[in-house]
């Protein structure tokens with residue numbers, strides 16, 4: 001159920017509870033309706049892009065559609081203000097109904113889930129960074145932006161957690177174990193529209209030095225943690241007899 005606020009001409013708002021949130025979706029494509037909305041002579045409605053797709057023939061009654069606007073529903077759509085779906089994670093944004101999805105795609109309060117096994121915490125990234133510091137500080141490497149730090153990676157560690165000291169931003173260094181090589185990449189736990197960080201990894205083993213530069217991918221939960229195309233392949237032999245490898249890492253703000 002969506003909670004809505006309607007602003008009639010009186011400038012007063014009344015709260016409305018919508019028991020069927022789909023009532024404002026186009027019955028053909030199921031996208032949220034926005035002006036212009038069209039209706040056939042029998043009052044069936046369709047969004048403007050659907051009118052083109054169905055070649056102006058109403059799918060319910062075959063009468064022409066796409067010539068008469070449904071001004072009543074357009075007025076209702078304009079007057080409705082919807083709270084962001086991330087209100088409970090601290091978003092104060094209220095948008096018109098038709099802009100609801102646009103905002104959701106760029107909302108900085110989109111929830112992030114804690115990637116630690118057995119932890120069910122979900123919150124905005126700011127809430128999550130605080131949670132991570134309070135609850136998992138001992139399971140992560142603390143570092144500072146723009147400063148090179150060193151970590152020791154065991155050949156079979158699947159991930160290492162990194163937390164920036166000042167901003168609290170949490171990164172995962174993924175280590176995908178393969179037969180011939182391990183693949184390393186760094187993700188940032190943040191909504192997809194948040195900034196990308198630039199990172200550099202230097203691996204030294206035997207007489208080789210590998211330098212790798214890329215941008216972090218943003219993920220909101222461990223489930224999103226799909227293999228990235230930007231990976232640093234480390235030959236299985238690079239871990240040596242100790243089965244460990246020291247990596248020098250630097251993570252910077254982009255630009």
Ligand SMILES: [Zn+2]
Pocket residue numbers: 026027028029030031046047048049050
């Ligand atoms: Zn449609």
Ligand SMILES: [Zn+2]
Pocket residue numbers: 040041042043044058059060061062063
């Ligand atoms: Zn019709």
Ligand SMILES: [Zn+2]
Pocket residue numbers: 084085086087091092093103104107108109
């Ligand atoms: Zn929002």
Ligand SMILES: [Zn+2]
Pocket residue numbers: 114115116119120121131132135136
């Ligand atoms: Zn947690």
